[in-house]
Amino acid sequence: MRPTRISRFFAIAGFVAATALAGPSFAGVESDLASAENAYAALDYATATNAAEAVLGQRGLSHDVLTRACRVAALAHAAQGHGEQAKQAFVLLLQYDPEFKLDGKLGPRFSDPFAEARGYWQAQGRKPGMDVETFVTYGQVGQIRVATRDPLGTVKRVTVGYRWAPARDYAMTTVEPGTKQIEVEANPSSSTRLEYYVRAVDAKDSAVFEDGSPEAPKSTTVTEPAHATKEEKKSIFASPWFYIAGGALLAAAGTYGYFALRPTEYTPASSGRTTLGAACGGARCD
Structure with a gap:
């Protein structure tokens, strides 16, 4: 077998082995958590406590799994009258889930350690x-x-x-x-x-x-900004057509003004020649 084929073989084998190990690990955590929740529902509080703490002892738990396992541990300890353990579990539970509320129908074995845990967080002055x-x-x-x-x-x-x-x-x-x-x-x-x-x-x-x-x-x-078009809008005063049109309008206005303001009747000026003489009773005197 060539070295490259050997390398590929071990790489594939390693991937398959890692995948095989990762699957049962996740499935194992979910299975252990389901066992703890089912045991609590069945009122088997000792089994529920052990199964929940086994889950909490594992590494790399998601926030959801961590919260659910801590909830089972807190309630199961409280159900067995383990006041201090229940309080500590409730303190952790309220860190993972600050909005958690205890069922009001549960008795003092539950409500007392839960109230102490709430009091601890109220003393901190802020929610985790x-x-x-x-x-x-x-x-x-x-x-x-x-x-x-x-x-x-x-x-x-x-x-x-x-x-x-x-x-x-x-x-x-x-x-x-x-x-x-x-x-x-x-x-x-x-x-x-x-x-x-x-x-x-x-x-x-x-x-x-x-x-x-x-x-x-x-x-x-994120929003892509609008791109400017190739022909950007320009000021009308920056366009040469403004000056061409303006010049044409001014020329037309000048022509109109010339014809509108000139006299409509022409009166010829006098010739400038003057006849000197005297009047004799209304008739010319030669």
């Missing part, structure tokens, strides 16, 4: 979360601005990916948590839609905060 803004203009370098609010210090880094559609690959940037600005290259002439996602991850690379995802990115568009 992440704000993302984009500032892009056609043909110019833009920015993606990210601001994380993380009183617990859970977020370890923020990953930003962007691309100008229809490009497939994302340009990736990793920054520290806090308020950061990520430079975005100017759009190519063939694209006006920016696709992006932002993930603030913890020490296990799980998404504490997430805005979009590689599979379902957020997007914004």
